[in-house]
Amino acid sequence: MTSDTDTLVAEDPITGEQIDLPADVEVGEIVDSPVTGTELEVISLDPVVLEEAPELEEDWGE
């Protein structure tokens, strides 16, 4: 769902609230919930679906 040319709107999976996302967001991208600060992963773009991002694992890093 597009609210205007600069943002997309999606449902925060934690709170159920509608949140704005940058229009250039892409699948796999991590965004922070503006409400809870939770990391959310963009699962799809049409429609925009967010899920709580995976938790940090021990072998993550550089």
Place this chain on the structure above:
Amino acid sequence: MRVGVLYSRIRKDEKLLLDELRERGHEVAKIDVRTERFGLESTTVAVDDLDVVVDRCLATSRSLYATQFIDSYGVPVVNSPETGDVCADKAKNSLALAEADVPTPATEVAFTEEAALEAIESFGYPCVLKPVTGSWGRLMAKIDSRNAAEAILEHKETLGHYEHKVFYVQEFVDKPGRDVRVLAVDGEPIAAMTRSSDHWLTNAAKGGQTASFDLDERATELVERASDAVGGGMLGVDLMEVGVEPEADTAEAGVEANDDGAPDDYTVHEVNHTVEFKSLDAATDVDVPARVVDWLETKAAAAVDGAVTP
């Protein structure tokens, strides 16, 4: 060129890279390793269409296996699985640096609590205990006393994954409140920054403050040698300055080493193979993703030339 990007998480770093690739008109295939399968002869990834694959996996385990499979299909992948294998393991990393005569902190590996305690006592206090895999300063211990050593070793022995029973013990380097991160491509520095903190861990991921840093001739040489030691590629080379008194340094982020606070030398403590660069991009005047893509273009061109030249 057609670029495959192995990933499971698009962070700011990957976003910068993807944006730069697309702005230059390159075709980008995002490869979410969580949804693909890698067989001995073939894969669900459309690798035949790709000129080069860039490994941006956040999970080291996925990075190591995925690059090895991609390489087995004859598709150029950066960094190579060989480089990843060395860089992903601190013990292998230390050995490679030492074998190349790159100054690196004194290190011992031991496999039991008793032997690890002997190693710790031989270094004296403080010294450092690190997991052989892992990043961002996680689970690193600066050990200040025998009591602390015994407790940490017992915890690791009791609670840890088997890799935590590989005790990697290292001398504590009394760095001047900061270390140096260099992003290099096949040994050529792209950008460098200091990471400063009052805490002994100065990783940017731990909140260390970053500032641009000008490499001197010695540091430049060591970056090239460290890169060669692990097989080259796009790497994050971490150095500590040796012989700089904390008072003379620069505890303030952003002040470069000068005649008053110039280091006697450097020691290379780590080379990272899936290097993050958003902090470098922000801390320096260098357009880091542009330089990275410049390098990728040369890698892809070389691969194409190699494919058509007998």
